[in-house]
Amino acid sequence: MIGLVPIGDTDISLLESLRAPLEEIFGQKSRIADKIPLPKESWHRDRKQYFASSILAVLPSPSLSADGVLGVVDVDLFAQGLNFVFGQADVTGRRAVISLYRLRQEFYGLPHDEDIFRQRALKEAVHELGHTYGLGHCPNPACVMHFSNTLSDTDLKGWKFCSVCKRRMEV
Numbered sequence: 001m002i003g004l005v006p007i008g009d010t011d012i013s014l015l016e017s018l019r020a021p022l023e024e025i026f027g028q029k030s031r032i033a034d035k036i037p038l039p040k041e042s043w044h045r046d047r048k049q050y051f052a053s054s055i056l057a058v059l060p061s062p063s064l065s066a067d068g069v070l071g072v073v074d075v076d077l078f079a080q081g082l083n084f085v086f087g088q089a090d091v092t093g094r095r096a097v098i099s100l101y102r103l104r105q106e107f108y109g110l111p112h113d114e115d116i117f118r119q120r121a122l123k124e125a126v127h128e129l130g131h132t133y134g135l136g137h138c139p140n141p142a143c144v145m146h147f148s149n150t151l152s153d154t155d156l157k158g159w160k161f162c163s164v165c166k167r168r169m170e171v
């Protein structure tokens with residue numbers, strides 16, 4: 001079971017749209033958990049961003065060892081030493097968080113495109129959940145586990161695992 005957790009002001013319909021493809025790719029059922037508030041301690045007043053690790057810390061732990069939990073926020077996230085992150089995973093805790101904040105075309109001054117937005121969200125979701133299932137970064141730029149430094153890396157890659165990552169997932 002994959003648990004999807006809306007955090008703060010996150011659109012539930014986006015989470016709904018992630019369910020079917022996530023179930024297909026991980027071969028598990030999914031459910032949307034109750035919304036939880038953004039933890040106050042994650043807000044960094046000077047940066048005007050939220051600290052990803054503080055958000056990971058308040059996510060519920062998966063109940064079974066095979067489970068993964070994905071939190072979804074619609075605020076800007078940062079991590080130690082990075083200006084921003086699209087997402088972050090707590091590999092040992094099998095929890096991950098993604099941010100929708102920088103995935104919309106309008107963030108870059110372009111007209112809204114719902115399809116592109118949902119595709120990016122799915123890629124980030126599969127990528128961070130892939131980490132919680134033990135996968136590292138993949139050198140194949142078409143693989144969903146390829147590291148996205150910028151959004152154009154995200155747009156270049158697919159939402160599926162390459163054959164090498166797929167085999168690693170199955171062991």
Ligand SMILES: [Zn+2]
Binds near residue numbers: 127137
């Ligand atoms: Zn990664």
Ligand SMILES: [Zn+2]
Binds near residue numbers: 138143146161165166
């Ligand atoms: Zn791969």
